[in-house]
Amino acid sequence: MVRTLPNVSEQAARFTLVREAHKTEATEDYVELIDDLISVNGEARLVDIASRMGVTQPTASKTLARLQRDGYVNSEPYRSIFLTQMGKDLADESRFKHEVVFQFLLTIGVSKEAAKRDSEGMEHHVSDETLKAFKKIIRKHQAR
């Protein structure tokens, strides 16, 4: 039972941080997927991005326009999508986090399916400190 309240400005700062993380989530998910598509298929097509993100093509198209505006991707009309260096860097960072969270969940006994689902949402809310703690536990488990 909670019978005290945290400091006002600290609590506000935490909520603000979570909201900021949300704003970058779509970007991270898109660049990570685009990078995967390029490495597996040789290119990233809108149709594949949309179907894998589970959205319609116009929705994916609009999001990609924003990513291009913000400097994460490049593309010519009707052509496949490329990552800028910034986009590639973000994709790498994002995939790394995603992978650590996924492996961590497996390590503590979560099923593969649940680990896949949960890591997709959790990866965006895990600080470097928590990531470090996760890595340590993975390492310890591998050493056995």
Place this chain on the structure above:
Amino acid sequence: MVRTLPNVSEQAARFTLVREAHKTEATEDYVELIDDLISVNGEARLVDIASRMGVTQPTASKTLARLQRDGYVNSEPYRSIFLTQMGKDLADESRFKHEVVFQFLLTIGVSKEAAKRDSEGMEHHVSDETLKAFKKIIRKHQAR
């Protein structure tokens, strides 16, 4: 290095699930905070909800109107806010998840500050299965 892609429809389903979780996040954060304010202050005022959520009063007011429309809270104009049974139930569930994630992070050695920050974002993306795994580890640690 990822050199394979997951099944299309399963990947799409996971992203869709995360997006759905996002839609309920604000609701969960608000009802949890309102419940805390009521238990500590005796009532939940808009001014306190707004300052603790880190948003302006009009933003909080609009969100509360939505929560009322959706049956989570009740309030008369210019009066403090009450939770419906549905709101209270969601608050309890939400606080429970929040608390388990927070305690889990502490258990694996994350600092109190980082645990507070991360649990705020993570609580909305943790499945029952993962929550169970977290609880098991907390229990094991307490037994020592």
Place this chain on the structure above:
DNA sequence: TTTATAATTTAGCCTTGGCTTAGTTTATAC
């Protein structure tokens, strides 16, 4: 009891990220 201040609401604006429908371009198949 009036007045000043604080709390709340209203109105209006913006961005994101969904959608559908319709049009255009590119690729494919015959």
Place this chain on the structure above:
DNA sequence: GTATAAACTAAGCCAAGGCTAAATTATAAA
């Protein structure tokens, strides 16, 4: 080499959730 299909874009709608500025109501102080 043209017709059809597939991919993509354009236009327009919606809800959520931010904001500011202005109006209203409630509360506190003189």
